[in-house]
Amino acid sequence: xxxxxxxxxxxxxxxxxxxxxxxxxxxxxxxxxxxxxxxxxxxxxxxxxxxxxxxxxxxxxxxxxxxxxxxxxxxxxxxxxxxxxxxxxxxxxxxxxxxxxxxxxxxxxxxxxxxxxxxxxxxxxxxxxxxxxxxxxxxxxxxxxxxxxxxxxxxxxxxxxxxxxxxxxxxxxxxxxxxxxxxxxxxxxxxxxxxxxxx
Amino acid sequence: xxxxxxxxxxxxxxxxxxxxxxxxxxxxxxxxxxxxxxxxxxxxxxxxxxxxxxxxxxxxxxxxxxxxxxxxxxxxxxxxxxxxxxxxxxxxxxxxxxxxxxxxxxxxxxxxxxxxxxxxxxxxxxxxxxxxxxxxxxxxxxxxxxxxxxxxxxxxxxxxxxxxxxxxxxxxxxxxxxxxxxxxxxxxxxxxxxxxxxxxxxxxxxxxxxxxxxxxxxxxxxxxxxxxxxxxxxxxxxxxxxxxxxxxxxxxxxxxxxxxxxxxxxxxxxxxxxxxxxxxxxxxxxxxxxxxxxxxxxxxxxxxxxxxxxxxxxxxxxxxxxxxxxxxxxxxxxxxxxxxxxxxxxxxxxxxxxxxxxxxxxxxx
Numbered sequence: 001x002x003x004x005x006x007x008x009x010x011x012x013x014x015x016x017x018x019x020x021x022x023x024x025x026x027x028x029x030x031x032x033x034x035x036x037x038x039x040x041x042x043x044x045x046x047x048x049x050x051x052x053x054x055x056x057x058x059x060x061x062x063x064x065x066x067x068x069x070x071x072x073x074x075x076x077x078x079x080x081x082x083x084x085x086x087x088x089x090x091x092x093x094x095x096x097x098x099x100x101x102x103x104x105x106x107x108x109x110x111x112x113x114x115x116x117x118x119x120x121x122x123x124x125x126x127x128x129x130x131x132x133x134x135x136x137x138x139x140x141x142x143x144x145x146x147x148x149x150x151x152x153x154x155x156x157x158x159x160x161x162x163x164x165x166x167x168x169x170x171x172x173x174x175x176x177x178x179x180x181x182x183x184x185x186x187x188x189x190x191x192x193x194x195x196x197x198x199x
Numbered sequence: 200x201x202x203x204x205x206x207x208x209x210x211x212x213x214x215x216x217x218x219x220x221x222x223x224x225x226x227x228x229x230x231x232x233x234x235x236x237x238x239x240x241x242x243x244x245x246x247x248x249x250x251x252x253x254x255x256x257x258x259x260x261x262x263x264x265x266x267x268x269x270x271x272x273x274x275x276x277x278x279x280x281x282x283x284x285x286x287x288x289x290x291x292x293x294x295x296x297x298x299x300x301x302x303x304x305x306x307x308x309x310x311x312x313x314x315x316x317x318x319x320x321x322x323x324x325x326x327x328x329x330x331x332x333x334x335x336x337x338x339x340x341x342x343x344x345x346x347x348x349x350x351x352x353x354x355x356x357x358x359x360x361x362x363x364x365x366x367x368x369x370x371x372x373x374x375x376x377x378x379x380x381x382x383x384x385x386x387x388x389x390x391x392x393x394x395x396x397x398x399x400x401x402x403x404x405x406x407x408x409x410x411x412x413x414x415x416x417x418x419x420x421x422x423x424x425x426x427x428x429x430x431x432x433x434x435x436x437x438x439x440x441x442x443x444x445x446x447x448x449x450x451x452x453x454x455x456x457x458x459x460x461x462x463x464x465x466x467x468x469x470x471x472x473x474x475x476x477x478x479x480x481x482x483x484x485x486x487x488x489x490x491x492x493x494x495x496x497x498x499x500x501x502x503x504x505x506x507x508x509x510x511x512x513x514x515x516x517x518x519x520x521x522x523x524x525x526x527x528x529x530x531x532x533x534x535x536x537x538x539x540x541x542x543x544x545x546x547x548x549x550x551x552x553x554x555x556x557x558x559x560x561x562x563x564x
Contacts, residue, residue: 112372114361120369148354148379156375187347 008034060131062107062124064089072096072105079103084141085128085157087111087150091143103141106131111149112156123153125160132164139167146173146191200310200506201274201534202242208268209261211237212560220536221553226545227538229557235538238557239314239509242536245271245282246312246507247340248293248303256286266290273310275504280309304343311340311506313495315513319487323475327464334391334465337494341501345390352383356456363454373451377443380459385436387460388422392429394497395420395465401493402486409485409524416486417468422460484517492528505533512538514545522548 003009008030015026033041057063058070065071072078072092082103086092092105108123132140142157144150158168174192175184184192202220207213212234227235236252240259243251250259260267266287273280285292293300295309321329339346359376362368398418406416420427423442430438442458450457467474467486474486498506508529514522514537526548529535537552539545545552556563 112358112375114358114365114372119362119365120372148351149358152355152358152375152379155378156371159371159374186343190344 057107061105062109062127063092063105064107077102080135081138082141083132083135083137083139084143085154086143087145087153095143104135104137106140108144108153108157111144111153113149120156125157128157129160132161132166137166139169141169141171143171200502200504202245202310202507203272203274203279205238205241206268206270207241209264210241210267210269211259211261213237214261214560216560216562218555218562220534220555222534223531224535224548224552225537226549226552226554227536227557227562228541228554229538230540233557234560235557236511238562239511239536239538241269242271242507243312243314243509244269244284245273246306246310247336248284248291248306251314251316251318256288256291259286275309275502282306282310304346307340307343308502311498311502312509313491313498313506314509314511315488315491316509316511317513319491320483322487322490323467323483327462330465331461331463333490334394337497338390338394341498342390345387348383348386348390352380352387352460355379355383356459356461359456360454363450363456368451373447377440377447380443380456381436381439384439384459385432388427388435388439388463389430389432391422391460391463392420392427396429397497398490398493401496402489405492405496405528406485406489408528409489409521410482411520414482415468415470416489417471418490419466419468421464421466422462423458424462481518481521485521488513488525495530495533499530505530508533508535510535510537512540514539514548526550 004012011030011033012023012026015021015029016023021029033044036044054066055064056066056068058065058073059068060073061070063070063072067074079102083106084092084095084101084103085106085108086095087108087110089107092107095101095105106124106128108125108128110118110123112118112120112123140157140161142154144153144157154170161168172195174188174195175181181189201222205216205218205220207216207218210216218238227238229235240250240252243249244259253259256267266285268283268285270281270283273282281294281296283292283294293303293306295306300306322333335349339349355376359373359380362372362376395418402418403416407413423438427435439459446458469478469482469486472478474483478486495506495508517525522545529548535552537545537548554564
């Protein structure tokens with residue numbers, strides 16, 4: 001059986017380590033890369049190196065940023081009385097895309113799962129406490145996931161911040177906006193009914 | 200619910216088998232180790248995607264083969280369904296009506312089997328885990344809500360056990376998991392107590408018919424190390440919370456979760472006395488029969504049609520009166536599969552039944 005030259009196999013292997021990419025997709029990407037000019041390849045590789053060198057965590061909210069302080073924390077027009085706790089920076093960008101939230105964020109860096117070696121010490125809880133002590137927040141919204149680990153992370157945060165003078169709220173769960181009831185699965189609907197509010 | 204046809208490839212001792220059962224009673228006759236139970240096992244597998252004998256798919260695969268295949272035509276809610284299952288090592292492909300399905304819960308309500316097997320005696324004699332499993336299977340096969348609470352609960356227990364076993368114990372983290380145990384645990388205990396009540400109503404009635412001496416059968420549910428009365432979910436939640444608080448340091452000392460429905464048990468009482476220690480073998484056998492029959496009744500009520508009954512070699516152990524009694528309590532509407540070594544041991548139950556002879560990996564009429 002004849003295989004690709006080793007240098008190509010290597011790149012295919014790297015690509016297939018990315019989420020959502022299997023061998024076939026990686027193979028297609030590599031074929032495309034081979035067609036590119038050396039200049040293009042240089043700037044592609046350069047972009048990746050530059051990204052890795054410049055991106056760091058915001059010293060305030062732990063989000064990813066290319067400056068010491070991220071764009072949200074640096075923005076003086078944001079509401080500084082409310083903070084939203086998320087697991088990952090990508091959750092923050094997801095909420096930002098909605099555009100309706102104007103407060104600050106705090107990125108925890110994951111969710112509690114001792115089974116996978118992630119305890120409170122592996123997440124940015126102490127940084128969160130400092131962040132809250134240094135600001136005048138009146139409310140924190142816990143926007144971790146709705147799975148068991150995300151739920152545990154929220155409960156833990158609530159216990160951690162209980163003694164502080166801050167309102168703690170949890171995001172609602174239920175039927176996706178713009179979808180009809182019968183499209184939601186039964187567990188989502190149950191959650192929606194449990195979390196109903198007065199009209 | 201009915202099995203219309205079954206095809207097995209490389210399943211246990213069957214290289215290739217096509218079996219078209221009858222609508223009502225089917226008797227599989229054959230010598231020991233001829234493969235009668237394997238047929239029942241494959242039918243059970245269709246309803247649960249599990250075996251009642253083993254957790255290892257390798258044991259289900261014919262010797263020297265890589266995987267096995269089960270396909271069946273089923274009938275339920277007035278419709279025909281095609282189910283295909285292919286399992287090879289860790290790979291599992293299940294399709295319902297030519298559409299691949301990811302979760303076993305998508306098969307819910309399509310096909311349900313109630314199995315009577317000699318190992319049912321362990322429900323009385325064995326450890327509490329087996330009794331919990333009986334309830335868990337019954338509840339999760341009839342309610343997605345229970346299944347998802349149970350799965351979440353098991354995850355929380357695993358996480359908490361991991362924390363309890365670590366060197367430095369974060370008390371806030373334990374409290375976090377305790378709070379979740381209250382929520383999921385209360386749901387589970389609540390639904391289990393309702394199920395035990397339903398069992399009490401049906402099993403008690405059946406047992407009175409079954410035992411000639413007007414005996415009373417009571418199933419008693421034990422949770423949090425005490426008999427659990429019928430409470431609402433909120434009260435149960437408070438009880439679990441109180442118990443967790445009481446055992447907080449004990450759990451840390453013993454490095455394991457001690458409080459919650461994963462420690463539940465239930466007991467069978469005949470006329471107020473614990474069946475495990477006080478009843479005869481014959482009475483114990485009658486109890487497990489009644490339990491299975493009430494599982495049948497509960498499932499029938501839930502899905503509004505009779506599930507399929509599988510009886511694995513249970514007749515050698517019953518006396519003639521009980522066999523005749525069984526003929527009366529078994530729903531004539533249901534499809535039944537019975538295995539036995541000789542047909543004459545079946546007494547009245549064999550009336551109107553179709554006999555199939557199982558020999559060396561084949562089935563003949």
